[in-house]
Amino acid sequence: MLLAELANLPGVSGGEKRVRQAIVEALAGCPVEMRTDNIGNLLVRKGPRRSPHVMLAAHMDEVGLMVVAIEKSGHLKFKPVGGIDSRVLAAKRVRVGAAAVPGVIGAKAVHLQKDDDRKKPYEIEDLFIDIGAAGKEEAEALVKIGDYATFDTAATPIGSGFWRGKAFDDRAGCAVLLQLLRDPELTGFSAVFTVQEEIGSRGAITASYALQPDRALIIETTAAADTPGTGEDFSSTVLGAGPALSVMDRSVIVDREMLTELIATAREAGLPFQFRRFTGGGTDAGAVALAGEGVKTAVVSTPCRYIHSPHSILKESDLQATAALVKAWLLRGER
Amino acid sequence: MEALLKKLTETFGPSGEEAAVRTLIEAEIKDSVDRIFTDNLGNLFALREGAGPAIMLSAHMDEIGVIITHIDEHGFMRLAPVGGMAPHLLIGQRLRFRDGRVATVYHEKLKSLRDLEWSKLYLDGGAAAAPPENPVAVGDLACFDQPFQRAGGRYLAKALDDRAGCALLIETARRLPRELPHTVCFVFSVQEEVGLRGATTAAYRLKPAYGLAVDVTRVGDTPKAPVMAVSLGQGPAIKIKDSSVICHPLVRRFMIDTAAELGIPYQLEVLERGGTDAGAIHLSREGVPSGVLSIPCRYIHTPSEMVDAGDMEHALTLLVKLCSKPWPAL
Numbered sequence: 032m033l034l035a036e037l038a039n040l041p042g043v044s045g046g047e048k049r050v051r052q053a054i055v056e057a058l059a060g061c062p063v064e065m066r067t068d069n070i071g072n073l074l075v076r077k078g079p080r081r082s083p084h085v086m087l088a089a090h091m092d093e094v095g096l097m098v099v100a101i102e103k104s105g106h107l108k109f110k111p112v113g114g115i116d117s118r119v120l121a122a123k124r125v126r127v128g129a130a131a132v133p134g135v136i137g138a139k140a141v142h143l144q145k146d147d148d149r150k151k152p153y154e155i156e157d158l159f160i161d162i163g164a165a166g167k168e169e170a171e172a173l174v175k176i177g178d179y180a181t182f183d184t185a186a187t188p189i190g191s192g193f194w195r196g197k198a199f200d201d202r203a204g205c206a207v208l209l210q211l212l213r214d215p216e217l218t219g220f221s222a223v224f225t226v227q228e229e230i231g232s233r234g235a236i237t238a239s240y241a242l243q244p245d246r247a248l249i250i251e252t253t254a255a256a257d258t259p260g261t262g263e264d265f266s267s268t269v270l271g272a273g274p275a276l277s278v279m280d281r282s283v284i285v286d287r288e289m290l291t292e293l294i295a296t297a298r299e300a301g302l303p304f305q306f307r308r309f310t311g312g313g314t315d316a317g318a319v320a321l322a323g324e325g326v327k328t329a330v331v332s333t334p335c336r337y338i339h340s341p342h343s344i345l346k347e348s349d350l351q352a353t354a355a356l357v358k359a360w361l362l363r364g365e366r
Numbered sequence: 367m368e369a370l371l372k373k374l375t376e377t378f379g380p381s382g383e384e385a386a387v388r389t390l391i392e393a394e395i396k397d398s399v400d401r402i403f404t405d406n407l408g409n410l411f412a413l414r415e416g417a418g419p420a421i422m423l424s425a426h427m428d429e430i431g432v433i434i435t436h437i438d439e440h441g442f443m444r445l446a447p448v449g450g451m452a453p454h455l456l457i458g459q460r461l462r463f464r465d466g467r468v469a470t471v472y473h474e475k476l477k478s479l480r481d482l483e484w485s486k487l488y489l490d491g492g493a494a495a496a497p498p499e500n501p502v503a504v505g506d507l508a509c510f511d512q513p514f515q516r517a518g519g520r521y522l523a524k525a526l527d528d529r530a531g532c533a534l535l536i537e538t539a540r541r542l543p544r545e546l547p548h549t550v551c552f553v554f555s556v557q558e559e560v561g562l563r564g565a566t567t568a569a570y571r572l573k574p575a576y577g578l579a580v581d582v583t584r585v586g587d588t589p590k591a592p593v594m595a596v597s598l599g600q601g602p603a604i605k606i607k608d609s610s611v612i613c614h615p616l617v618r619r620f621m622i623d624t625a626a627e628l629g630i631p632y633q634l635e636v637l638e639r640g641g642t643d644a645g646a647i648h649l650s651r652e653g654v655p656s657g658v659l660s661i662p663c664r665y666i667h668t669p670s671e672m673v674d675a676g677d678m679e680h681a682l683t684l685l686v687k688l689c690s691k692p693w694p695a696l
Contacts (some may be wrong), residue, residue: 096613177533245406265444265445265485278504278505279382280435285382306505308435309446310433310447311436321563324405324406325567325568325570
């Protein structure tokens, strides 16, 4: 499963190399031209450039942690990279640095906590990574300041048709994009696998400037809240109802012409879709839409529960429907 | 000016859906310019060719509004802000969609109005059903539904921010002399209220030598208002700075000197919070020396914004002169 292979790789913002390499390998033998730019985006062209020039984009990076200090005790202090809820971190397994040193995020055990401690959630400052090193020297032999830590989670199928894993945001988008690039029926478009989306769509700024497309479709993963305690009107998206079309978020107002086309495409092809019923959050679309003289931009996302945590859950049928919708939209543009 | 301002402010145009405003402006300005075109984001460019390098004048077409995020089986719609909209201003307001349908806003039962937040509000458009029976869809935008009115020497309307600027640009185009020392490009930008987005791509495309935004600004002349040295009726304001731009001293000086030469009243504006298209223009490419001409405006981002008729006339006189003179070299 492409999603599982991609999601299992470490690729915290700024450290996307392994993901990029895997994508390049997966495209071997495909009739595409590829190049990597100065900040690590992978720019891909499939077939001759057409008018309008269409660019698809998915981001390679995931949220994670960075080691910022090594304590005398051998514990590692860290800072979050991207939006992480500090309450989900304690007792989670991580891998640190290029050598994937195993560790666990430690905190004061329940027995040693004062009454007050138990009433307030852990903050980043209360937590540390324990790699089983007896002192600073031992730790320094294994890791260094600036190393990234990723959640140590292997993607696993669960239930009927669901997947559990880390980094589905946005390796799910990368998997869709790879599938489309490998599809022999599709040609005449550009694709970018961007870096550093989670810390401000930094890769998308330079990638879209370099490609100067006329139209861009961002393939994302978005939060679902179809869980106990949240009414449908505030769930944003739900699993199993197909790809979510954004209408607006903090970064972009989706181009109405493209949105109308995507809806018509889904209806014609008999594909499920839903609207993302939330206008917060941002994606690469914000940066792409403002590149150069401006780009018509839309966003299609696979809904996913518990994103930005060590274990998110998505439904495989949603992922497939996302790929099918983007494919049908590309083919529709050729008519 | 008054008739034009009425048409402009009563037109539907929240950020992202400026098409109706664009169509209106195109019709109003096309006979006064040499070239007219749009771009991918929907900005409207209207160009007068001149001898020297281009001056970009920018006024934004978009207004604040709301967006539909969910429609329940009874037809009640949930909403989120587009631009700097305050939830308490919406209660009991009439809102209008692109196709002219109207709806009103109310809130769920609250213990106190202090508990009011966006998630407690809903829109009622009179349809007792979910889509497709309900003609509204998730993603539809709505804006205030308010008539333009004259109140004493002042104008009251929704969306004077920044249709007042749009009106000034159109009227300026109509009054320009035959020969111009500079190419003047009137830009009617999109999506200013959500982050100066239209002006960003417009300035990139035009690569102007100078930038001048025309927009409304806050005032300090109402009961117990935060201190600000700008009042209604004291003339247009020449911006010194806001949170998006520090106006280029040469442009600022040029504007002040021109106002003095014309003998029209003007005020100097320091806006502590807020920004305008000049914030995007001055950072375009290698940098563009930019300034802002502001129209003092009370009750910005409410259904009843207020500007002074005299301020508008003086602003027009100043703008026509600014476009007819050679600008200082850097």
